[in-house]
Amino acid sequence: MPSPRRTLVVLATGGTIAGRAANAHDNVGYRAAALGVDELLHALPGGPGLTLETEDLARLDSKDMDHATWLCLVQRLAHHLARAQVQGAVVTHGTDTLEETAWLLHRVLAPRKPVVLTAAMRPASSLQADGPQNLADALAVAAAVEARGVLVVLAGQVFGAGDARKRHSWRLDAFTAGDAGAIAAIEQGALRRFREWPSAEPIGLDGLPADSSAWPWVEIVTSHAGARGAGVDALVHAGVRGLVVAGTGNATVHVDLAQALQRAQAAGVVVRLVTRCAAGPVLAGRDHRWPVYAALSAPQARVELMLELMQES
Ligand code: ASP
Numbered sequence: 001m002p003s004p005r006r007t008l009v010v011l012a013t014g015g016t017i018a019g020r021a022a023n024a025h026d027n028v029g030y031r032a033a034a035l036g037v038d039e040l041l042h043a044l045p046g047g048p049g050l051t052l053e054t055e056d057l058a059r060l061d062s063k064d065m066d067h068a069t070w071l072c073l074v075q076r077l078a079h080h081l082a083r084a085q086v087q088g089a090v091v092t093h094g095t096d097t098l099e100e101t102a103w104l105l106h107r108v109l110a111p112r113k114p115v116v117l118t119a120a121m122r123p124a125s126s127l128q129a130d131g132p133q134n135l136a137d138a139l140a141v142a143a144a145v146e147a148r149g150v151l152v153v154l155a156g157q158v159f160g161a162g163d164a165r166k167r168h169s170w171r172l173d174a175f176t177a178g179d180a181g182a183i184a185a186i187e188q189g190a191l192r193r194f195r196e197w198p199s200a201e202p203i204g205l206d207g208l209p210a211d212s213s214a215w216p217w218v219e220i221v222t223s224h225a226g227a228r229g230a231g232v233d234a235l236v237h238a239g240v241r242g243l244v245v246a247g248t249g250n251a252t253v254h255v256d257l258a259q260a261l262q263r264a265q266a267a268g269v270v271v272r273l274v275t276r277c278a279a280g281p282v283l284a285g286r287d288h289r290w291p292v293y294a295a296l297s298a299p300q301a302r303v304e305l306m307l308e309l310m311q312e313s
Helices: 037-042 067-081 098-109 131-143 230-238 255-266 298-312
Strands: 007-014 051-060 086-092 114-118 149-154 157-160 184-187 190-193 218-222 242-247 270-275
Touching: 007 037, 007 067, 007 131, 037 051, 037 131, 051 067, 067 086, 067 098, 086 131, 098 114, 098 149, 098 298, 114 131, 131 149, 131 184, 131 190, 218 230, 218 298, 230 255, 242 255, 242 298, 255 270, 270 298
Parallel strands: 007 051, 007 086, 086 114, 114 149, 218 242, 242 270
Antiparallel strands: 149 157, 157 184, 184 190
16 A cells, blocks of 8 residues: 655755855855745755645744744644654754754654754855755655654764754764764665664643743853853843853863852752763763753753743743
8 A cells, every 4th residue: 555645845944055145156155045945946856756845934044043933843843744644844944053943843843754954054056055965865864764753964964853963164064963973874865774763752832832932031151261150140130041051071160150050040040051062971970060961962952941941831
């Protein structure tokens, strides 16, 4: 019996993959999010053999990603993934905040179908644009019946939502999964899988306030030499609800900053620790003063704490 899952949904949010510069040599001075999703797909020589449905959800440089767009993206994905004929979804996105969006989708939806985020480091107008190949690879992964979970596809590699990190400002293989490594490679449209697809218990849409302006305010502060507590005091005064501290090494915190964080906690602000190191987990066994998100980047931890606070209220 033929599979009923004959449709792929492609949701566009903008980014460099949809960027255009005045000339083909310019890989820096371009306008992100200039093209719509149908123009991106038009650049591909062929599709994955499934029916494509497209939506332009936003036209953002992802440095400007906001909670309203996140809410819309989560809602549209939940809607489409629940349809029996949908095999999976592709989301085109900027690279800058892609790991944050991926973590939000993973935690809220943890889908049994594939949701594949892809992006590009060079604009569509570039002499050697990487977007069309990345998009073709993302479609191939989303079309794979075995694939599941929130995935990130760039430069021929497939990463899990929690592992993906933007590690380079310029290179085409800008993303890494650190020690975890890639889940799979995508080679000439074929998947070579190394380990399990990501899975989790989803929080579900009901846990998200329907008004994104009501999402709890969470900021990131970094511990560093010469750190001072006045910035934290000002955030508490301004009404911040949660603080993620990107600590040094194994999530350690400068003594002056730690004092301010204690004052913040006494005022009801929730504090969580991560490491500011680019790779490696925070190891247990040390007497951390606040709970630790051992394996999240600081921007992902900000999403996690926001979701934690939503569950409480
Ligand atoms: N500023 C761009 C964005 O994140 C960078 C990119 O897509 O590579 O939207």
